[in-house]
Amino acid sequence: MSLNKKDKFLVKLEKEVIKLDKKFSKLLEKKKPVSLYEPCNYILSSGGKRLRPYLLLVAAKSVGGEFKNAYNAAMAVEILHNFTLVHDDIMDNADKRRGRTTLHVRNDLSTAILAGDTLFAVAYESLLKDCNENHKEVVSTFTDCIIKVCEGQSLDKEFEIRKDVNLSEYKTMIHDKTAALLEASCSIGAQIANGTKEEVKALSQFGKNLGLAFQIQDDLLDIMGNEEEFGKSVGIDLVDGKKTFLFLTALEKAKDDDLELLKKLVNNNGIKKNQIKKYKNLYIKLKIIEIAEKEIKNYTNKALNSLNILKDSEAKNTLIWLANFLIKRSK
Amino acid sequence: MSLNKKDKFLVKLEKEVIKLDKKFSKLLEKKKPVSLYEPCNYILSSGGKRLRPYLLLVAAKSVGGEFKNAYNAAMAVEILHNFTLVHDDIMDNADKRRGRTTLHVRNDLSTAILAGDTLFAVAYESLLKDCNENHKEVVSTFTDCIIKVCEGQSLDKEFEIRKDVNLSEYKTMIHDKTAALLEASCSIGAQIANGTKEEVKALSQFGKNLGLAFQIQDDLLDIMGNEEEFGKSVGIDLVDGKKTFLFLTALEKAKDDDLELLKKLVNNNGIKKNQIKKYKNLYIKLKIIEIAEKEIKNYTNKALNSLNILKDSEAKNTLIWLANFLIKRSK
Numbered sequence: 203m204s205l206n207k208k209d210k211f212l213v214k215l216e217k218e219v220i221k222l223d224k225k226f227s228k229l230l231e232k233k234k235p236v237s238l239y240e241p242c243n244y245i246l247s248s249g250g251k252r253l254r255p256y257l258l259l260v261a262a263k264s265v266g267g268e269f270k271n272a273y274n275a276a277m278a279v280e281i282l283h284n285f286t287l288v289h290d291d292i293m294d295n296a297d298k299r300r301g302r303t304t305l306h307v308r309n310d311l312s313t314a315i316l317a318g319d320t321l322f323a324v325a326y327e328s329l330l331k332d333c334n335e336n337h338k339e340v341v342s343t344f345t346d347c348i349i350k351v352c353e354g355q356s357l358d359k360e361f362e363i364r365k366d367v368n369l370s371e372y373k374t375m376i377h378d379k380t381a382a383l384l385e386a387s388c389s390i391g392a393q394i395a396n397g398t399k400e401e402v403k404a405l406s407q408f409g410k411n412l413g414l415a416f417q418i419q420d421d422l423l424d425i426m427g428n429e430e431e432f433g434k435s436v437g438i439d440l441v442d443g444k445k446t447f448l449f450l451t452a453l454e455k456a457k458d459d460d461l462e463l464l465k466k467l468v469n470n471n472g473i474k475k476n477q478i479k480k481y482k483n484l485y486i487k488l489k490i491i492e493i494a495e496k497e498i499k500n501y502t503n504k505a506l507n508s509l510n511i512l513k514d515s516e517a518k519n520t521l522i523w524l525a526n527f528l529i530k531r532s533k
Numbered sequence: 534m535s536l537n538k539k540d541k542f543l544v545k546l547e548k549e550v551i552k553l554d555k556k557f558s559k560l561l562e563k564k565k566p567v568s569l570y571e572p573c574n575y576i577l578s579s580g581g582k583r584l585r586p587y588l589l590l591v592a593a594k595s596v597g598g599e600f601k602n603a604y605n606a607a608m609a610v611e612i613l614h615n616f617t618l619v620h621d622d623i624m625d626n627a628d629k630r631r632g633r634t635t636l637h638v639r640n641d642l643s644t645a646i647l648a649g650d651t652l653f654a655v656a657y658e659s660l661l662k663d664c665n666e667n668h669k670e671v672v673s674t675f676t677d678c679i680i681k682v683c684e685g686q687s688l689d690k691e692f693e694i695r696k697d698v699n700l701s702e703y704k705t706m707i708h709d710k711t712a713a714l715l716e717a718s719c720s721i722g723a724q725i726a727n728g729t730k731e732e733v734k735a736l737s738q739f740g741k742n743l744g745l746a747f748q749i750q751d752d753l754l755d756i757m758g759n760e761e762e763f764g765k766s767v768g769i770d771l772v773d774g775k776k777t778f779l780f781l782t783a784l785e786k787a788k789d790d791d792l793e794l795l796k797k798l799v800n801n802n803g804i805k806k807n808q809i810k811k812y813k814n815l816y817i818k819l820k821i822i823e824i825a826e827k828e829i830k831n832y833t834n835k836a837l838n839s840l841n842i843l844k845d846s847e848a849k850n851t852l853i854w855l856a857n858f859l860i861k862r863s864k
Binding site: 318 | 565566568569620623624642643644646647649650651653654655657658661664668669672673676677679680683684686687688690691
């Protein structure tokens, strides 16, 4: 069977992921002290989608750059992402990540905090290797992004205890916590490849809107995902009492008994597993699934539209494919 | 009574500390979300010696720069220092810092981890404001320093459980954990003020050796300090079983029963409070106090000698005074 167009892009992505995985497994391999770098290595070699570095590489290429001049920057955004996962997993008391035991469970709290801090610094170290003339702008973009990510994580933790979160606040939170790093990845890729101001802005917009679509898709997968493909139980956000896009939209639309049911989740900080179906049916009744799908499509279209100013190229086509691919993902 | 020369320098230092304190209390004052920045503010406004920013400012001035062009960089090294304190206090299970409740006790673990991460990023943000032509070198120096500090902290944690730590490893640890940031502070001050390569190197050496002297002085104060002035109980390092310069030197020199006594501390991960005097007397018997004092003097002299290549100036005199002042400190 011959590969169709979509498959061709997927093959390229998968090839690049293997390449990146190799680079990550080697990055800190021989560094000392082992007590510090072995845990860092464990995290960097634990796989993942490698979406952020791939975005950076393709963004660089889409404005005339080459992958080979952007690998260190690409690794920087992924290392940064991994730092946030290590610290977030501590804050969330998470035992598992990407099918592996989280660092604070595998080793201990101190090791996980310190490995996270080290990855944070190593991310800068890696970024600096690919910075030339526009060095200051690149480091500023990266730094601003990290501050946003911290703000987003803080809001996310705040929302766990607050009972009055609204949809607009939620969007600010996911912009900061998730979209900011995808935005920075695309922006830095374009900057490193000496893209014009217009190109950098267009790619930033692409990354940001892709990030927003990506997060709402994540919220949707929690309830509509296929358990086997998704890799985690369906409805966990409801069980955990998370105020997701779906939940907050439902809260805005619901009345009377439906509203009471939703408020119960807030007041009890979550629901029991055997209630998931009840809430899912309420989402369906209130047409929340359609609203979420529309929102994802809106953000994806915004992302795609911002690419219009770029010259046509294989890299541009890859970005377009990637945006559509992410909407259709099942995990 | 008129002020003598030493007092004049002290007055200048104290004036600068007040100025820095004000800047720190304003830096994040109005930023949102409050749940993130209030804890950051709590840390930045908790005082401290402000040694690192002062060193950076005076280093800048000693090569012809002005304080006003280096305040943001000065704040960056102090913010970075505060980030390490927040995370170290979690790792050390410390309840108090600078007479105030530590952040993870006052708020919670998540807040403290995230405030530390935010301070880390804010440090870069502040540094970038004072970077111009030699921007890349400055950010590299800062980044390399942070990696060293993480390595040093990792070694420090490793030494807590290892029973075979030697004096040479200890020196590597304190170089990384403590001296590296004093080294970077002086180096960055000189770089920002466009010092020559020779000047930057000389000031780096000054900072590094000052840092080593500073840490051994800290070890010495634990056993010889005046409890009231020092602000913490004497002998805590012994109680905690810390492998300090004093302890490891004693371990190298001791024989027979003395050696057995020292090994007991290692095997029991510390001693009881009522045994402090016994160990202090052993240190005195083995002349460990004199050896430590000599080592502190050696490093201080090395620091001072590296200043020889600088032109004579009030700033240079301030650095000389500061080195001597730190040796004589009692807390």
